Amino acid sequence: MLRNILLLLALCVIPLFGMTQGNADPYIxxxxxxxxxxxxxxxIDGYLAATELGAVNEHVTKRLAECYMRLGRSDKAExxxxxVVKFLNREPREMYNYAEALKSNGKYVEAEEWMDRYLxxxxxxGAPRRSNLNGFARKFLATQDRFIVRPVSVxxxxxxxxxxxLGADHxxxxxxxxxxxxIERRAAWNDQPFLDLFVAEVTPNGDLINxxxxxxxxxxxxxxxxxxxxxxxxxLWFTRNTYxxxxxxRSAEGISRLAIYKAYAQGGSWGRVEQFLYNNSxxxxxxxxxxxxxxxxxxxxxxxxxxxGTDIYMxxxxxxxxxxPVNLGTAINTPFNESFPFVGADGxxxxxxxxxxxxxxxxxxxxxxxxxxxxxPPMNLGAPVNGTADDFGLIIDKANRRGFFSSNRDGGSxxxxxxxxxxxxxxxxxxxxxxxxxxxxxxxxxxxxxxxxLDKKGLVLATTTxxxxxxxxxxxxxxxxxxxxxxxxxxxxxxxxxxxxxxxxQQILTRDIHLVANAGIWLRGTVxxxxxxxxxxxxxxxxxxxxxxxxxSFKTDDGGDLSIRMQSNEEFExxxxxxxxxxxxxxxSTIGMREGIIDLNEVRDLSLEPMVxxxxxxxKHVRWGKNDVKLDPIARTELDAFAERLNVNPGVKMEIAxxxxxxxxTDAAKLDQRRxxxxxxxxxxxxxxxDRLVAKGYGISKLKNHCAPGVTCTEAEHAQNRRVEYSVLSxxxx
Numbered sequence: 001m002l003r004n005i006l007l008l009l010a011l012c013v014i015p016l017f018g019m020t021q022g023n024a025d026p027y028i029x030x031x032x033x034x035x036x037x038x039x040x041x042x043x044i045d046g047y048l049a050a051t052e053l054g055a056v057n058e059h060v061t062k063r064l065a066e067c068y069m070r071l072g073r074s075d076k077a078e079x080x081x082x083x084v085v086k087f088l089n090r091e092p093r094e095m096y097n098y099a100e101a102l103k104s105n106g107k108y109v110e111a112e113e114w115m116d117r118y119l120x121x122x123x124x125x126g127a128p129r130r131s132n133l134n135g136f137a138r139k140f141l142a143t144q145d146r147f148i149v150r151p152v153s154v155x156x157x158x159x160x161x162x163x164x165x166l167g168a169d170h171x172x173x174x175x176x177x178x179x180x181x182x183i184e185r186r187a188a189w190n191d192q193p194f195l196d197l198f199v200a201e202v203t204p205n206g207d208l209i210n211x212x213x214x215x216x217x218x219x220x221x222x223x224x225x226x227x228x229x230x231x232x233x234x235x236l237w238f239t240r241n242t243y244x245x246x247x248x249x250r251s252a253e254g255i256s257r258l259a260i261y262k263a264y265a266q267g268g269s270w271g272r273v274e275q276f277l278y279n280n281s282x283x284x285x286x287x288x289x290x291x292x293x294x295x296x297x298x299x300x301x302x303x304x305x306x307x308x309g310t311d312i313y314m315x316x317x318x319x320x321x322x323x324x325p326v327n328l329g330t331a332i333n334t335p336f337n338e339s340f341p342f343v344g345a346d347g348x349x350x351x352x353x354x355x356x357x358x359x360x361x362x363x364x365x366x367x368x369x370x371x372x373x374x375x376x377p378p379m380n381l382g383a384p385v386n387g388t389a390d391d392f393g394l395i396i397d398k399a400n401r402r403g404f405f406s407s408n409r410d411g412g413s414x415x416x417x418x419x420x421x422x423x424x425x426x427x428x429x430x431x432x433x434x435x436x437x438x439x440x441x442x443x444x445x446x447x448x449x450x451x452x453x454l455d456k457k458g459l460v461l462a463t464t465t466x467x468x469x470x471x472x473x474x475x476x477x478x479x480x481x482x483x484x485x486x487x488x489x490x491x492x493x494x495x496x497x498x499x500x501x502x503x504x505x506q507q508i509l510t511r512d513i514h515l516v517a518n519a520g521i522w523l524r525g526t527v528x529x530x531x532x533x534x535x536x537x538x539x540x541x542x543x544x545x546x547x548x549x550x551x552x553s554f555k556t557d558d559g560g561d562l563s564i565r566m567q568s569n570e571e572f573e574x575x576x577x578x579x580x581x582x583x584x585x586x587x588x589s590t591i592g593m594r595e596g597i598i599d600l601n602e603v604r605d606l607s608l609e610p611m612v613x614x615x616x617x618x619x620k621h622v623r624w625g626k627n628d629v630k631l632d633p634i635a636r637t638e639l640d641a642f643a644e645r646l647n648v649n650p651g652v653k654m655e656i657a658x659x660x661x662x663x664x665x666t667d668a669a670k671l672d673q674r675r676x677x678x679x680x681x682x683x684x685x686x687x688x689x690x691d692r693l694v695a696k697g698y699g700i701s702k703l704k705n706h707c708a709p710g711v712t713c714t715e716a717e718h719a720q721n722r723r724v725e726y727s728v729l730s731x732x733x734x
Contacts, residue, residue, distance in 0.1 A: 024055035031063065038255065040067040058087050062094070069097055072361060072390050072408055074104035085114070092121040099133070104360035106388045108137040109469075132508045135434045135473060136357040136380075139508065143382035143430070148422045152208040152404070154200050157414035158193060161406035162226030162340070162393045167233040169202050171395075171404065172214060173418060174225025195223040197238060206402050206420045216270035218263050222248070222256070226340065226393060228288045234265045237297070239286035242279065249281040258286035260299060277322050278315070289341040296373075297322060298341040298349070308335030312351055314373065331377055331505075332367060345398040349375055352392035356380065357507065360388035364405060366427055377504040379429045385421060396423070431503050434473040435511040437466050437486045437494065445470020446515065449486055456481040476500050476509075481533070484511055491515040492597060497526050497559035499534035511559055520565055521590050525600030527560040527576060530607040535560025539608070542575040543588075566590050566598070574600065575648070581608040585648040611649075616657065616725040622679070629674045631682060639679060642726070643686035651732040655694045656680055657725045661718040662700050662709045672697025679724070694729065 031046025047064045065080035081098035084090060095118040102111035115131035123129055154160065158176040166172045176193040196219040200208040218224060218236065220243055227238035241256040242249040250256050260276035279285055280303070287300040295317045302310045303325070311333040315322035332338060334355025339362070342350045347369030352362040356378060363386040365378035385391060389409040396403035401423055408416045433453075437446045451472040453462045461482075466472050476482060477500065484496045494513040503509060516522065523543070527536040539556040543564055556562045566572065568590050576584040586604045600606060609617070619642070622635040631639065646652060658676045660668035676695035684690050700709070703721045707713035 024050035024053040027053070028055060028060060035063055035067065036253070038070075040070050043067050044071075056083075058084075058089075061087075065094075065097065065101075069101060074101045074361065074388075077101040078105055078107075092118050095121070099131075100354070100360075103133060103137075103358075104388050106360065108134040128506070128510070130510045132357075132434060132510060134471075135432060135508045137359060138473065139430060139432055140357075140359050140363075140380050140382040140386060144384050146382065146423065146425045146427075147385050148424065149384045149419050150421075151412060152200075152418045152420050154198075154208045154211040155413035155417040159195070159415040160413075160418050161416040163208075163395050163404040163406070163418055164226060164228045164342075165395060165397075166199060166229050166236075168397075170199055170233075171202060171208060172197055172199050172227050172229065172236070173208075173211075174198070174227075175211070176415075194221065195225050197224045197227060206422065208404070208418065208420070214270060215268055216263065216266065217273055218261075218270050223258075226287055228290050228342075230290060230294055231292060236263045236265070236270060237261070237276075237288040237290065238263065239288065242281050244273070244275055251282050257281060258284040260285050260288050278325055284310070287340055289343055291343045291347070292345055296343070298343060299325075300339045300341065301325070307333040309337035309355065310339055312338045312341050312349075316373075326373070328375065331375055337362070340393040342393075342395050344396055344400060346400065349378075350394045350396070351378075352390075352394075353378075359383065359386045361390035361408075362392045364391050364394045379427060379507075381427070390416075394421075400426075429478075429504070429507070431476050431478060431500060432473055432508045433476050433482070433484070433498055433511060434471060434508060435484070435496070435513060436470045437472065437513045437515065438470065439488075439491070440514045440516045446486075446488065449488060451513065452485045454483040454485060456483070458483065476503070478503055479533070481535075484513055486513045486515060488515055490518060492518045492522060495524075495561070496557075497535050497561055499559075501533045509558070514563075516563075516565075518595070520595055521568055521593050521598065522563060522596075523566050523574070523588060523598045523600060524561070524563050525606055527556050527562065527606045527608060530609040536578060536581075536608050538578065540577045542577070544573045544575070546571040546573060562600070568593050576606070576608070578608060580611055582611050582645055582652075583648045584608070585644065611652065611728055611731065613728045613731065616727040619724045619726065622724040624675060627671065629671070629678045631678060636682065639682050640686060643683045643688050646683065646688045646692065647686075650689075650692075653692050653694070653729045653732070655696055655727050655729050656683075657696045657698055657727065659698045659702055659721060659723050659725070660700055661721040662703065662707050662711070662713075663718065664700060665709070666699065669697050669699030669701065672699050675724075 027046045027050040031043045034043040044064065044067045047060050050060050061080055061083050065077050065084050068077035068080060078101040081101050084094050085098050095114050099111045099115035099118060102114065112131055112133035115133050119129045119131060156177045160173060160175045162174040163171040174195045175198050176195050197214040198211045199214055200211040203209055213219060218238060222241040222243045224238055224240050227236055229236050238261055239258050240261055242259045248256060259279040262274045263270040264272045276285065283301060283303045285299060285301045289298040297315045299313055300310050301313055306327060307330060312328045313325040314328060315325055327333060334353060336355030338351055338353045340352045344350065349367045350364060352364050354362050356365055358380055364381050366381060367375035367378040370376055380386060385405060387409050389407055391405060391407045394403060394405035404418055404420055406416050406418050437449050437451060439446055447466055447468055447470055449466045451464055451466060452460050453474045454460050462474055464472050464474060479501050481499050486494045494515045496511040496513050498509050498511055527539050529536055537556055537558045537560060540553060541556060541562050542551055542553045544551040547570055570590050572588040574586045574588050586600060588598060619638060621638040656676050656679045658672040660672055676697050680693045680695045683693060705717055705720055707717050707721060
């Protein structure tokens, strides 16, 4: 199909592989030459001829798989990639491509298996190792009542795609239907006739009729399309192989890449064709899309410095000339291909991608405009707009209700076809949590087991049962905290936690639930942030046996959960550590226990506090009587816990600051200094080195509000200034 950003211009009318039978090498050599020129349809002929002569080797097999993949023929690509991934020296990218081919053929379970193998081989430390392809498929297939989709009347057996509004009642689109007399010109990329731009009428019911070639100087012997038009329809920006003024430009490798051109309406025709400022014969620049106000031009390019494949860029009109191209960043672009941008009336960016989660091939996504040229994480439009084939080039009207997109899905008129759609409900992002329930005794998934979704208070919100793979799935909402619970006879309950405060990018969170035999003693807990939502992953947990001094270390999981089996009749110290946070030490005893669960959250508040130099934090329970410097029992209890924290974090140097309100007068600093020193003395008595502590009485020199001496204020306003704080002066690594 012709949705690819890089197209090769080649003219040929004679057979290329009429070579002597019996020797595969000439076929392979000629096919390699076509492959290097991106003439994939012709390369396939040569490689297949070689395989018929017995050359089913690693090189030929890989090339056939890649050719079919680039042409969007996933059924053939799957066949050859199935052989490729069996080679001992397979590349990780080949596992990825095999997974993509399986996904494009609707085989989501098998695709997930191979994508997870790819992630295991390539994902950096701490990155997700689960692709959730099958979960995404279920998510995107669950919204089929949102759209009505039907093919339009102008489709032909050739490639028809890439609509753009040309006023309210016409569209311009690309088609390979136009074949001139004489020598037939075909693209070496996919052996289809060359593309031209056509215009069609939009009927009141959303169909396209009366297609005819765009009049004027836009269509040439090269590929034209896709395009975009100004709001009033008098300027057309369009894509073409690099060709201007009757001359073609090729790269150093002899490839005719893509460029953007501008044409003006001249009566019923188009002319005065101009080049885009950033055209370059060594890169492709195409798929233009104007913002509704005409002040931003979005386009696609494989220029150096991108995130991989083809990326979407934006130029801003700077008084008649386009500014430098700006990459839209990782919220939109991936290491793979993003293409076919379109900007809706409300600023929403629609585009196609095979790098974001999808149903197969290119999928259409929408990213809401946030202002200041920033976009929200994109959401997949789901079925029936997206499917296992390539789906791309969506445009929508100003009412955000009707429009068109293109696809090479089965059941169409030919290669690529144009489809009309009506959107019956607004776009909204849906989020899921999924995972396996696993019997830890043998590592096997548990089938038809009930799983509960609970809120942060333990109230059951929903129940489900695991499927034949031992997998469960729940819909969840953003900015919520949940618990997941599974129970089985002879096993301790399995519990996992999750927070959805940052779920937009992932869309699906994974939490596997492990069930362990209800024998022995298990220590469990969940670590959370102190002053922010969510749970803390990657906390280093060290459990030290205080008799043998044997220690074990592990990390909290994505939900901040920790779990470890403990010895009976022993004393332990549990240390929680994470860079940038105060470490925490908790004593745990199993004396007199033979079995059961110790919930560490019932022993101590497992909230990690960030360690920030120079930022004061308040003591909550240190209060003073009139002119008093004595610490009451409640204050001493809080300071005892603070001393324990300092002893667990020996590299921290602290300031202890005492402040008064304005009614205490200018002499308050002396009393505050004595109070600060009293706190320091108490901490030293609890084992904190005195040289790590600085006592400072500020009096009324650092008021937090307007309540200066002589200003009438409420007691609550004065209380804001009357405070005791601690702040980190420095951190030394021990």
